[in-house]
């Protein structure tokens with residue numbers, strides 16, 4: 099076993115819908131058979147994963163009678179016990195059925211909103227029964243094409259009402275769950291409300307129980323919006339709101355590709371792992387490392403498990419590289435010379451005394467501006483760590 103082979107302690111999780119994706123796309127049929135959830139559990143456990151996450155209908159088919167639901171859940175729980183796998187996160191499918199064609203919590207028809215709320219109550223019960231402590235909300239259908247159909251302000255208000263209702267439900271039942279909201283700019287809707295992690299972070303502050311709600315940023319979705327996933331995650335971490343994460347890969351300007359983690363934009367992937375792992379002495383993300391990605395449509399089942407191992411191995415390799423980068427004496431030296439620490443205390447917490455001292459500082463803009471910052475060197479060292487030409491600690 100190599101040091102990059104995943105083990106449960108790494109806390110890697112996959113959605114049932116990720117490795118289980120049969121490769122259907124808007125232009126073509128499924129290319130792989132649907133895998134049974136219990137089979138997925140066993141195979142992922144063999145690959146070294148920690149757990150699986152699921153939508154209600156990944157496990158229990160839409161509309162299944164109560165007795166069938168209970169049988170499926172019983173069998174799944176037995177497989178969890180047998181494999182030692184866990185279900186840290188659960189969510190609701192509020193996008194597949196035609197009833198959600200105009201949205202779920204934001205739909206104009208209050209019957210649709212009632213249906214969505216009731217489906218989510220049941221799905222939260224299912225998640226609680228499986229031990230999930232994180233509940234994800236991805237509003238894939240919460241958007242529009244014909245924007246005159248509703249005032250976007252009403253959509254936001256309805257979304258808030260739904261979340262407030264559901265927070266109270268979770269408290270009432272004593273489930274001890276937290277919610278993680280996932281942004282996406284578009285697809286399957288022309289435009290989706292609350293399109294970025296940044297907009298969700300503000301929305302959370304308007305809820306009745308903001309302490310129960312955080313974000314679930316996804317690499318593909320921030321990249322689709324042309325934004326930096328690393329900055330989005332950093333803002334969430336700084337606000338103590340990174341409750342979950344969707345790791346995958348994406349090229350900018352495309353449809354939602356949901357590619358194997360690290361398979362595109364290696365530099366962003368490196369910086370993301372470095373951030374999540376708390377390198378450079380900063381806080382670490384403690385939740386599961388969840389992959390929300392799909393195997394290429396070219397693959398058979400062998401390729402599916404290759405894909406799963408690839409996501410996890412790339413994460414671990416990047417983690418080792420990030421550690422080596424931060425321990426590199428030249429990096430330490432370059433970063434140490436970036437700031438004028440002694441001035442810092444003057445810059446926060448206004449007082450007249452500080453204002454006076456600030457004005458008295460000998461600051462010559464032209465003089466300060468003349469200094470080169472060495473970022474070319476810093477970035478190239480990082481690239482060489484990623485490319486594997488720089489041994490840990492070596493400055494050659």
Ligand code: GCO
Pocket residue numbers: 189190234235236238280282316344354356390
């Ligand atoms: C997407 C989304 C979904 C959600 C999932 C969990 O690919 O557009 O990321 O995969 O994450 O439905 O809510």
Ligand code: MN
Pocket residue numbers: 236280316344390
């Ligand atoms: Mn996702």
Ligand code: MN
Pocket residue numbers: 316318319354355356390
């Ligand atoms: Mn996606």
